[in-house]
Amino acid sequence: MKNLHSHKLCPAKDGLCPVRLLRIVGMNPLRFWKKALSMVPTGLATFAALAVCAESTNSTAVLQIKADQVTAHVSPILYGLMTEEINYAYDGGLYAELIRNRTFKESVTNVYIPHWTVVQTGNSNAAISLDTNQPVNDALTISLKLEIAKASRNQPAGIANDGFWGIPLKPQTTYHASFYAKAAKGFSGPVTVALVGNANGTIFASAKVRHLTDTWQKYEVTLTTDKVPASKDNHFAITAENSGTVWFSFVSLFPPTYKNRANGNRDDIMQLLADMKPSFLRFPGGNYLEGDTIETRFNWKNTLGDISKRPGHNNDAWHYWSSDGMGLLDFMHWCEDLNMQPVLAVYAGYSLRQQHINPGTDLEPYVQDALDEIEYLTGGTSTTWGARRAQDGHPVPFKLQYVEIGNEDQFDRSGTYGARFAQFYDAIKAKNPQLQLIATTRVTNREPDVVDEHYYRAAPHDMESHGNDYDSRPRKGPKVFVGEWATRIGSPTPNISGALGDAAWMVGMERNSDLVIMSCYAPLFVNVSDLTNADRVARSMQWPTDLIGYDALSSYGSPGYYAQKMFNLNHGDDVLAVTSSNVPMMDWQPPARRRNGVEQPAPPLQHIPTLFFNATRDSKTGIIFMKVVNTAAAPQTVQFEISGTSSIMTKGAGVLMRADKPDDTNSINDPTKVVPTPIELDGLGENFAREFPPYSITVFRVMAK
Ligand code: AHR
Numbered sequence: 277m278k279n280l281h282s283h284k285l286c287p288a289k290d291g292l293c294p295v296r297l298l299r300i301v302g303m304n305p306l307r308f309w310k311k312a313l314s315m316v317p318t319g320l321a322t323f324a325a326l327a328v329c330a331e332s333t334n335s336t337a338v339l340q341i342k343a344d345q346v347t348a349h350v351s352p353i354l355y356g357l358m359t360e361e362i363n364y365a366y367d368g369g370l371y372a373e374l375i376r377n378r379t380f381k382e383s384v385t386n387v388y389i390p391h392w393t394v395v396q397t398g399n400s401n402a403a404i405s406l407d408t409n410q411p412v413n414d415a416l417t418i419s420l421k422l423e424i425a426k427a428s429r430n431q432p433a434g435i436a437n438d439g440f441w442g443i444p445l446k447p448q449t450t451y452h453a454s455f456y457a458k459a460a461k462g463f464s465g466p467v468t469v470a471l472v473g474n475a476n477g478t479i480f481a482s483a484k485v486r487h488l489t490d491t492w493q494k495y496e497v498t499l500t501t502d503k504v505p506a507s508k509d510n511h512f513a514i515t516a517e518n519s520g521t522v523w524f525s526f527v528s529l530f531p532p533t534y535k536n537r538a539n540g541n542r543d544d545i546m547q548l549l550a551d552m553k554p555s556f557l558r559f560p561g562g563n564y565l566e567g568d569t570i571e572t573r574f575n576w577k578n579t580l581g582d583i584s585k586r587p588g589h590n591n592d593a594w595h596y597w598s599s600d601g602m603g604l605l606d607f608m609h610w611c612e613d614l615n616m617q618p619v620l621a622v623y624a625g626y627s628l629r630q631q632h633i634n635p636g637t638d639l640e641p642y643v644q645d646a647l648d649e650i651e652y653l654t655g656g657t658s659t660t661w662g663a664r665r666a667q668d669g670h671p672v673p674f675k676l677q678y679v680e681i682g683n684e685d686q687f688d689r690s691g692t693y694g695a696r697f698a699q700f701y702d703a704i705k706a707k708n709p710q711l712q713l714i715a716t717t718r719v720t721n722r723e724p725d726v727v728d729e730h731y732y733r734a735a736p737h738d739m740e741s742h743g744n745d746y747d748s749r750p751r752k753g754p755k756v757f758v759g760e761w762a763t764r765i766g767s768p769t770p771n772i773s774g775a776l777g778d779a780a781w782m783v784g785m786e787r788n789s790d791l792v793i794m795s796c797y798a799p800l801f802v803n804v805s806d807l808t809n810a811d812r813v814a815r816s817m818q819w820p821t822d823l824i825g826y827d828a829l830s831s832y833g834s835p836g837y838y839a840q841k842m843f844n845l846n847h848g849d850d851v852l853a854v855t856s857s858n859v860p861m862m863d864w865q866p867p868a869r870r871r872n873g874v875e876q877p878a879p880p881l882q883h884i885p886t887l888f889f890n891a892t893r894d895s896k897t898g899i900i901f902m903k904v905v906n907t908a909a910a911p912q913t914v915q916f917e918i919s920g921t922s923s924i925m926t927k928g929a930g931v932l933m934r935a936d937k938p939d940d941t942n943s944i945n946d947p948t949k950v951v952p953t954p955i956e957l958d959g960l961g962e963n964f965a966r967e968f969p970p971y972s973i974t975v976f977r978v979m980a981k
Contacts, residue, residue, distance in 0.1 A: 344920030345853035348790035358796035360562030364803035368440030398431030434515030441805030442508030463520025579603030622646035624682030635695035686717035739777030746788035760798035767820035769834035771941035832947030848894035930976025
């Protein structure tokens with residue numbers, strides 16, 4: 277990028293830069309100085325004018341778009357999704373199950389059974405406890421024992437579940453409840469299954485199971501609400517009218533799911549994702565893939581088939597129980613439903629507490645596990661694992677192009693990743709030469725097809741300061757997958773400052789997408805129900821800043837979500853050459869870091885642009901997509917000069933997202949405060965000027981031939 281800014285003219289560049297001070301107090305430096313000039317004696321005004329950084333004075337930024345010079349092609353899979361079980365992303369999130377602790381494994385103490393309580397009404401009298409002596413199968417080893425000493429028709433007793441921060445109910449909606457039960461001699465039911473309001477016990481829907489037996493049976497009922505208020509302040513209950521003992525296991529409640537899939541996903545969150553049109557899904561992590569220990573890794577073989585046969589596991593990487601309702605095949609259904617290709621991350625022998633498997637013989641079972649996993653997804657039904665997939669309900673093999681070996685293996689202090697990668701690489705390529713293999717960090721003994729790079733940047737303007745990084749990256753070697761990235765400004769979800777950093781970063785990735793072929797923001801999801809609980813197990817968020825927020829009832833996209841949607845829906849396939857001049861700059865002081873508890877000297881002051889931009893084109897239609905990000909507190913005008921076209925329509929359209937203040941954001945209670953709005957443009961041609969509002973992201977289309 278050609279940049280005519282000369283910061284040398286600013287006499288205060290290392291300290292109290294007047295431009296920066298004016299911006300901090302929300303004033304436009306240009307307007308301020310014009311006003312000052314008209315008010316103060318000429319000598320003083322001249323001095324004042326000199327004190328202004330050259331970049332912010334007189335000249336308009338000029339962008340020259342050369343439509344006859346294609347510098348790269350936009351990767352068709354540039355924008356995708358990264359997902360793992362963090363922040364109650366699946367359980368209590370996308371996975372639609374409403375009962376929390378449905379198999380009672382969140383705790384094995386007899387004293388406290390998380391999310392389950394005994395129901396005693398009037399004079400009824402009952403107690404609940406966990407019982408490990410009545411297993412249903414190898415996975416359902418714990419049951420909930422209900423002992424009713426006294427109950428009657430008007431004063432029933434039973435069990436209740438409070439869900440993932442509430443049981444959400446909507447009017448005229450049918451819920452599907454199921455549970456396993458076994459009665460002791462002398463008790464045969466009936467039991468009533470109900471959806472109950474917390475406020476005064478109003479029963480919004482109920483159904484009866486008339487007869488229980490003394491062996492484990494699965495019971496299923498549907499519960500349909502009438503004109504209930506949409507609310508999450510409800511609970512689920514199973515009650516009885518007689519005394520006796522009954523055991524329960526795998527108690528489940530599902531609302532209608534996206535595309536009506538059994539064991540499916542929440543409709544509202546899937547719709548938010550569908551609207552982004554993501555091209556791939558990276559799963560199942562992230563730290564969740566690795567686990568804190570080898571034992572608690574994502575063990576895909578335990579996540580297959582009937583959900584009542586999945587043992588679940590301790591997601592110790594993020595401190596809560598995982599039901600594994602979101603199993604390997606469920607990830608693939610998710611991909612199918614949103615037309616995404618899978619980017620499968622296989623466990624590669626390293627877990628977060630520095631446990632690792634030595635390359636060689638020790639690693640062989642894990643390599644075989646990855647080969648089996650690939651076969652499960654892609655093998656014909658005559659293969660062992662392809663047959664298992666067919667048995668699980670999906671005879672048609674899936675398409676798979678990318679497999680990632682591990683996650684963030686630069687943290688493995690044993691230094692074994694190079695050899696581990698090579699062992700996986702050789703075995704996978706030998707059997708599946710068509711697969712593209714992704715390394716999670718630099719390796720030297722094999723050339724990976726792609727390397728996954730992660731960038732989390734938290735300080736204001738940090739991400740912007742890296743916006744042009746890939747412009748100068750050498751093109752030799754593996755392609756780049758930015759498999760986790762985020763401007764971590766805003767909690768639980770990014771505010772407009774975060775979105776501006778994201779947009780500056782995306783502009784750069786898009787411009788360099790011959791090299792950066794894939795990218796996905798992380799984390800994707802956060803349950804916002806309990807953000808501050810001192811108990812990290814009880815908290816619904818383990819990691820701010822997250823793209824999409826929700827509680828039990830509703831969900832919302834952050835400004836960062838909308839920025840991604842704007843970008844992914846408007847990029848075409850050609851990157852056009854753009855030269856620029858007079859791009860305004862600002863000073864940014866990166867914060868000092870601490871190393872081993874000691875504060876390091878402040879890094880050098882940086883001069884970073886306040887405008888980020890690129891031009892791409894749809895080669896079929898000729899439409900040019902212009903993206904302009906104005907990170908400044910003041911409006912900025914850009915002069916566009918388009919060459920290399922034979923005609924340009926004067927009218928165009930696009931979308932604009934802007935905010936008044938840098939911390940403006942969306943939230944569960946104000947979900948659409950900062951969203952893109954359509955814009956119409958006139959006066960387009962080979963030369964035109966346009967003003968971009970403060971704190972704004974603009975994408976507009978120029979119809980050109
Ligand atoms: O996105 C949160 C975590 O950040 C991921 O689990 C891990 O890969 C990274 O360190």
